[in-house]
Amino acid sequence: MPALALPDEVAAVLRGFYTCEVTTVNRQGEPITWPAVSYVDEDSGRIVCAVSIAFPVKAYNARRHPQVSLLYSDRTGSALVDPPAVLVQGTAEVEEVLEYRPDIIGLFRTVAHRQPDSARFSSNRVVRRLFSWYLFQRIALRVTPVRITTWPGGDFDLAPVVIEVGG
């Protein structure tokens, strides 16, 4: 039994969409959204993404204001047919990636699979050291879902379906 039990079509989106749109809230109470690759950690039921230490503002935001959201609304690259759009709202735990735990390796593996050029890029010993600030020196956001909202077929004009999953 997975730690995050979801309808199959919703789970497929969380695992299959190449990117999601992550929103944090800044000190002024404004939302800031950026695209990210995410990874669902089956053991913990948390969704993981990470930012470079060169661009840490989103991590600072989530540390100060842990309520975040992830919208899965762009199916480009996924093989899914007529998938729903999915909004995950949850609480984020923010931590520098100093240990390369299974969820972080899972995230790296996901990026390498979806973006083959990045795998070639990071396999070069010189390049990976030059760009370690981008590739490896990262801050993880581990999101525990609280509420999930879905739009059938990705049609935002339809009434959404809300799934309370925790909190």
Add this chain to the structure above:
Amino acid sequence: MTDEGLLALAADYPSAVLSWVQPDGYPASVRCRVRRVASSDSFEFEALPGLAVARRGPACLLLHMHDEHLEGLRQMVLKGILGDGPAPTGWPVFTVSAVVTANGRPDTDRMPHAAAPLHMLQFFLLGRRQAQAYLRKRGSPWPPIPYDDIARAVRGDADVPSEGGG
């Protein structure tokens, strides 16, 4: 090219992600189609999901796109305010207060890539400078990164490394 140039690029995107903060503190987002009001800092919505219709206040529009190999990346964030549009409908209008590009550039929304080596170099210098600032603020060096162990684990032919080792 200034913000005006970046705003003009918004027309390239078939849709945008609108985000706001709910009263319970959680942010929320929907995907929608937007249209810039000619020569202004405002965007109208061609249609707006029910979840967003009544929202007013601080908001942002994310514009991003990529191909099926996560290449051809373009993205920018428009920060601003959702306010009432003109009568009689009052349909909300998004007014831009700032444009933020992920590449740190004021002239393009394209992320650096190998075919544009000058952009790549500029992005490298920007990132390295900002990473050094982060590490100075952190006050202690980042532990050694076990590059080869990570690479083996990512390929799936080794256990996951748990600590830095050089």
